[in-house]
Amino acid sequence: MSLLLAACGGGSSDSSASQVSPSTAAPAAPATAPPTTATPAAPPATAPASVPVADFKVTTQVIATGATGKVFGLKANFFNDGLVPPSPMSNYGFPNPVIPVVNADGSLDVAWLDYSGATQSSVSGLGTPATISITHINPDLSTGATTATSLRSYKLLGFAKDAGGAFYIAYNIDHPYRNAVAGDVNNVNGNELHIAKASSAGFTATAWDTLVFGNQDNSKDKSKGNPGTAGGGALSYDAVNQKLVLYVAHQMAWGDNGTRHQAGYFRYFDAATGNVVAPAGNSMNMGSAWFYSHNFNQRLLIDNGVAYTLAHGDAYPRQLGLSARTLASYLGSDGTVFDKPYQAIDGAEGDNTTNAETGQFIKLSSGDFAIVHATSQGRAARDVRISLVSGADGSVRSSAWLTSNAANTQAIMPKLEAYGSGFVVSYGLWNSSNRTNRAIEWHFIQLDASLNPLVLSNPVPGIEFIADLPLLRFTGGPNAGRVGWVSGNDQGTLSVNLAPAAH
Secondary structure (H helix, E strand, O other): OOOOOOOOOOOOOOOOOOOOOOOOOOOOOOOOOOOOOOOOOOOOOOOOOOOOEEOOOOEEEEEOOOOOOOOOOOOOOOOOOOOOOOOOOOOOOOOOOEEEEEOOOOOEEEEEEOOOOOOHHHOOOOOOOEEEEEEEEOOOOOOEEEEEEEEEEOOEEEEEEOOOOOEEEEEEEOOOOOOOOOOOOOOOOOOEEEEEEEOOOOOOOEEEEEEEEOOOOOOOOOOEEOOOOOOOEEEEEEOOOOEEEEEEEEEEEOOOOOOEEEEEEEEEEEOOOOOEEOOOOOOOOOHHHOEOEEEEEEEEEEEOOEEEEEEEEEEEOEEEEEEEEEHHHHHHHOOOOEEEEEEEOOOOOOOOOOOEEEEEEEEOOOOOEEEEEEEOOOOOOOEEEEEEEOOOOOOEEEEEEOOOOOOOEEEEEEEEEEEOOEEEEEEEEEEOOOOOOOOEEEEEEEEOOOOOEEEEEOOOOOOOOOOOOOOEEOOOOOOOOOEEEEEEOOOOOEEEEEOOOOO
C-alpha cells in the first residue's frame, strides 16, 4: 500500500476501489484564549416574501432524573475553548451525551452520561469516568424513573434495544497501557471500545461485555483505539438479521512512528453472544474498519435488513456521503451496495476544513431518502440545505436551500422528519463572531413533498437540541404519529419536546 505524503486518505467512495493512504489526526486546540466580549444573538431569519411566518407551538415536558447525576445541557456545557470554529459550529463531531430509544408503546428509554462537575471543555468527552444512567419515560411523557447502570465511561457511544427488551450500550474505558505522560500516545482517556448487553436497565448482570478494540499499546502499528475521537458513535439493532450494528469514530496507527489517524469503523455483532461478525478480507484495518478518513459524523439507519450510513469525510473521500450495506455485501466483499456524495466538499484532502455539518436523514415510503445538512460552501455563512436522494443508488434527485444567512449568522444542528404530506426541518441560528456567545435562536420550517417552503416559524424559546441526536417519530401510544426530540435543559434533567401535530 502506497502512502500519499502530502495529503491523507482512507475509505473509498467506491466499494470496488482499494484503500490508499491514512488520514492525519485532528489538530490540537488553539493556545490563545477565546475573546470575552459580549455578542448579540443571531438576527431573526428572513422568510421569502411568499412564505408566511407563524408561531410553532412546541410542548416541553421536563422529566426529573432523581439524584443520580446531571444531564448534559447545551448552555451549561457550551464548548468554547477547543476546536475551531467553536461548537456548535465545529468541523468535528462529538459523542452524544444523551441517546433516546422510542418503544412500541410510545414510552422512551433514554441513556445519558452524568455530566456533574463537567466543564465547558467536556463536550468531546469527560475528564474522568462517570456513570451511565437509563431513564424510562412513560408513554404519556409525564414522568420518568431513572436507573443508574453499573457502567462508567468517558463517552457514551451508542444505545439500542431489541424487540425482546434487551439493552445494549457502547462505551469506552481505559486500557492497561494507560499513562499520564504528557504527549505520550498512551495518555488517552478511554482507549478501549466496549459493547455490553443486559436484560435490565441496571446492567448489574450483563449477558456479555465485548471488548471490540483498544486493549493495546497505541505506539504499535495498526493499533486501533480512541473510540469517539473527533466524532461519536451510533448503535442499532437489525431485527431482520438479528445483529447489532455499530458505527463509530476511532484512531489507528499507520506505521509512521505511532502517529494516530482518525476514521470511521463499521461492524456487525452477534446479538446473542456479542461476538464480532467479521467481514471478508482484512477485518481490522481496511474497508469498513477504515471508513472515510476523517469521519467526523456518524449517522446510522437500519431498514428491512439494510444498514444505511451518513459520513462526513474531509480526506478520502472528501464528501458528505450516503452509503448502504447489506449483511451479504459486508460478509462477501466488505463492500457497500452504494456509497455516493450528497455534497462534494471543496479543498484539499485532509485539510481539516469542511465548512459543513451533518444533519439527519430519514427513509421515505417511496424508498428514497431526505437528508438535511448545513454548509457555507459557496454561501456567505452556513446555510441549511435539504436533498432528496435515491434509495437505489444514492444519487441526488433534487435539493433546496432553506436559509440565506448573512456573514456570521450560522445555521447549526439541522434535523428533519416527515410532517403531514411533506417535511419539517429544525435548525438553530447562531452568531459566530464571538466564540463565547451562547444565544441560539431555534427555528422550524415546514415544506411540501417537493421541498417548497410552506411556513417559517418565529424563534421558539425555551428549547434546546443535542447536535447529533435526530428528531423522533412516535409510532405507538398516546403520541402516535407525533414528532419530538429529547434534550437536556438548564436544570440538568431531561426534556421531552413535541412538535405541534401535523395537519
